[in-house]
Amino acid sequence: MELFNKSGALIASVLVMVGALIACQAKEDAVPPAPVIEAVAQKLSVHGGAAAERRLREWADQGSVVAKRELGMIYQSKTQHRNEAMRLFEEAARAGDSESAFQLAEMVRTPRGDGADGPGRAATLYQQAAESSHPKAALRLASLVRGGEAAAQPAAMK
Structure with missing residues (x-):
């Protein structure tokens, strides 16, 4: 049944x-x-x-x-x-889609060698998603900043 x-x-x-x-x-x-x-x-x-x-x-x-x-x-x-x-x-x-910003940040977090990707760009994308109340993005952003991985920190984090 x-x-x-x-x-x-x-x-x-x-x-x-x-x-x-x-x-x-x-x-x-x-x-x-x-x-x-x-x-x-x-x-x-x-x-x-x-x-x-x-x-x-x-x-x-x-x-x-x-x-x-x-x-x-x-x-x-x-x-x-x-x-x-x-x-x-x-x-x-x-x-304005916060989940897309988060997913893109996840993809660019590890540089691919062309200089366009990396923690700095990821931090900007995580911040965009976090500003739209995306909790995982806020955690990832805090982790990047705390770990010093985001050399070019988003303006709001400086």
Whole structure:
């Protein structure tokens, strides 16, 4: 009986997701609300699927900050998509998304050798996220400053 309930719940959630995607396809120019985008991203990260990734890409191209963040989070762990993830996080962070600023800071914290990344840039991004009440960003910023890793400390921290 318990197995039936779990599989029934899985089937119901898949049907809801398919219905949401169909509804969004009916309104090609409409970007759905954040919870729908996040649900599509969650399904994509769990089950994969070219259609879901394509839909997220379309919403990101239409300017959805949430779609940019979610697509960046999916690309973040894929080496071949690292630069794309950073670009998406950068765009979303500039639009005020604190989670994107935090994720980008996590990516740039360790320098890659080109001088553009590192603790100084990470500190600036952590501060941006922390100012929007992102608790992990505030902790990471304090850790960078306390450890002296942030040579170019954010103005508010000097």
